[in-house]
Amino acid sequence: MALISCENVVLGYENKPIVENLTFCLEQGNYLCIVGENGSGKSTLIRTILRLQSPMSGYLTYGDGLRKNEIGYLPQQTAAQKDFPASVYEVVLSGCLNRSGLAPFYTAKQKKSARDNMELLGITHLQKRCYRELSGGQQQRVLLARALCASSKLILLDEPVAGLDPKVTADMYEIIKDLNRSGVTVIMVSHDIEAAIKYSTHILHVAHTPKFFGTTEDYLSSDAGIAFLKGGRKNG
Amino acid sequence: MAKIIFYFQNFPTIRYATLALLLISLCAALLGVTLVLKRFSMIGDGLSHVTFGAAAIATAMGLVTPIYVSLPITVLAAVLLLKIRSNTKIQGDAAIAMVSAGSLAFGYLIMNLFPGKSSSISGDACTNLFGQGILGINKQDVAICAILSALVLFIFIFFYNKIFAITFDESFSRATGTRAEVYNTLIAVITGVIIVVSMNMVGALLISALITFPALSAMRVFKTFRSVIICASVISIACAIIGVLVSLAVKTPVGSTIVVADVAAFGLFSLIGAILKRN
Numbered sequence A: 001m002a003l004i005s006c007e008n009v010v011l012g013y014e015n016k017p018i019v020e021n022l023t024f025c026l027e028q029g030n031y032l033c034i035v036g037e038n039g040s041g042k043s044t045l046i047r048t049i050l051r052l053q054s055p056m057s058g059y060l061t062y063g064d065g066l067r068k069n070e071i072g073y074l075p076q077q078t079a080a081q082k083d084f085p086a087s088v089y090e091v092v093l094s095g096c097l098n099r100s101g102l103a104p105f106y107t108a109k110q111k112k113s114a115r116d117n118m119e120l121l122g123i124t125h126l127q128k129r130c131y132r133e134l135s136g137g138q139q140q141r142v143l144l145a146r147a148l149c150a151s152s153k154l155i156l157l158d159e160p161v162a163g164l165d166p167k168v169t170a171d172m173y174e175i176i177k178d179l180n181r182s183g184v185t186v187i188m189v190s191h192d193i194e195a196a197i198k199y200s201t202h203i204l205h206v207a208h209t210p211k212f213f214g215t216t217e218d219y220l221s222s223d224a225g226i227a228f229l230k231g232g233r234k235n236g
Numbered sequence B: 001m002a003k004i005i006f007y008f009q010n011f012p013t014i015r016y017a018t019l020a021l022l023l024i025s026l027c028a029a030l031l032g033v034t035l036v037l038k039r040f041s042m043i044g045d046g047l048s049h050v051t052f053g054a055a056a057i058a059t060a061m062g063l064v065t066p067i068y069v070s071l072p073i074t075v076l077a078a079v080l081l082l083k084i085r086s087n088t089k090i091q092g093d094a095a096i097a098m099v100s101a102g103s104l105a106f107g108y109l110i111m112n113l114f115p116g117k118s119s120s121i122s123g124d125a126c127t128n129l130f131g132q133g134i135l136g137i138n139k140q141d142v143a144i145c146a147i148l149s150a151l152v153l154f155i156f157i158f159f160y161n162k163i164f165a166i167t168f169d170e171s172f173s174r175a176t177g178t179r180a181e182v183y184n185t186l187i188a189v190i191t192g193v194i195i196v197v198s199m200n201m202v203g204a205l206l207i208s209a210l211i212t213f214p215a216l217s218a219m220r221v222f223k224t225f226r227s228v229i230i231c232a233s234v235i236s237i238a239c240a241i242i243g244v245l246v247s248l249a250v251k252t253p254v255g256s257t258i259v260v261a262d263v264a265a266f267g268l269f270s271l272i273g274a275i276l277k278r279n
C-alpha cells in the first residue's frame, strides 16, 4: 500500500482553488521533489499533506500505518516572533518531542540525537546562542536539525537549501540522501532543478493543473520537464 | 522589622497567605512567559474581568465561597477566548476588549442590583478589583489557592517541553504529531485557574501585571527559554516577598504593593539589558 496517496485533490484557501486535480502516490522510500513556479502552490501542498490545512476536495490518505509523530518538517518560514528567547539547543531538541508521548522530560537518547544532528549540520558551536540572533542561513540549519530529529519515516522539506552557502548546500543534499537510503521517505520542495534531478526518484511539477508526476527519468523526456529545464538552465 | 516578625509569629493566617501569594506569583510568572510569547497576555487581562463578573454573580447568589462559581465560568471563558483568537474571521483583540468591558459592567450591575449582606458595594467592588490587605484573607481562600496553584505548578513542570514547543512553533508541533490544541486549551485553563485563585488577594485588575511583568523583565536580559523561565520565577517570588513585607510594615494593600515591586524590577532589568547590549 502507498505511503501517501492523493486523489483528485483540490488545494486552496477560502474557496479559491490554487491547484486542481492533483493525483499522485508515494511509496515508502521514495524521494519526491516538488517543483514549480513561485506561488504555484508547493508550500500549500506541503501544509496540506501535513494536515495543517484541509484539501478543498478529493482524498488524501496515509498508508503503511504512517503516524504524525514519525514525520519531520522544515517549514519555508517560521511564525516564531522576533526576540523569542530560545537557544539553538532548545530548538533542535524540541524536534525530538513527537516521540516523547506523555513523558515529561527528554531521554538521554533524545538528547544525543539532538547533539548528533547539530554536529551533522555544523551548528554545535552555536548551541548556546539565541536562535533569533543567528543569520538566516544559520537559522535554516537549526530548523533542519530539528526536522531531522523529528523524522523517522517521512520528512517534508520546504526549500531546505534556501539561504545556505554552496558547501552546506552540497552537504545538505548528501545528508538528505543518506536519510533516504536509510529508508526515510523524502518530500522536498526545491527550485534547484539540477539537484532535484540528481537526487530524486520522483518529480511532481505543480501548477494550477499539475503538469507532471512520475519518475525523474520520465520527467526528463516529458514536455513539462524539457520546457522547465530549459528555463532553469537559462536563468541559472 | 520587629512588627513584621511579630505578625508572622502570631498570625498563622499571615504565614499561609504569604505562602499562597508566593505560589500564585510563581505560577503567574511561569505562565506569563508563554502567554507573553504567544501574544496571549490580553487573554489574561480579559479573563480577570470575567472573574470579576463571575464573583459578583456568586456573591449575589449568597455563596460564601464564590470560587465554586467563578472558577468554572472563568475556565469556560478562557477556552472560548482561545477559540475566538484562533478563528481568524473574528478580531481576537476586539473580542477580548468586548468581553472585558462587558463582564466588568455586568459584574458591577449585579453587585448593585443584589447587594446581599454586604454593607458597602463600592467597598466590595474595590476589594475584588484591587485585592485586599493581607490581614483580610481567610484561611479557606488560602487553602484553595495553595492547592490549585500547586496543581498548576505541577502541570507546568510536567508539560514544560510541550509548552516550549507549541510556544516556539505551533505549526511544526502540530505537523509532527504534538497535540497543540490540547496543550493550548490546557494553558488557557490553567491561566483561568490562576486568575481566579489570585483575584481575592491580588485583585482582578492587577493580576495581568503579575503575569506579564516578570516575563518581560526576564526577557530584557536572558535569551534562552529556560533561563527566562527561571529568571521570571525568581523575580516574581522576590517581588512577592518584598511586597508582603512592605505591605505588612506600612499597611498597604498587598496586591498593588507587589505590582509596584514588579514594575520597579522591570525598570531595573531594562537598565541591565541596555547596559549589556552596549558592552
Ligand SMILES: Nc1ncnc2c1ncn2[C@@H]1O[C@H](COP(=O)(O)OP(=O)(O)OP(=O)(O)O)[C@@H](O)[C@H]1O
Binding pocket: A013, A018, A036, A037, A038, A039, A040, A041, A042, A043, A044, A045, A076
Ligand atoms: N494563507 C493564505 N491565504 C490565502 N492565500 C494564500 C495563503 N498562502 C498562500 N496563498 C496563495 O496561494 C498560492 C500558493 O502559495 P504557496 O505558498 O503554496 O506557493 P509556493 O509554490 O510555495 O511559492 P514559493 O515558490 O514562492 O514558495 C499563492 O498564490 C498565494 O498567494
Ligand SMILES: [Mg+2]
Binding pocket: A042, A043, A044, A076, A158
Ligand atoms: Mg513556498
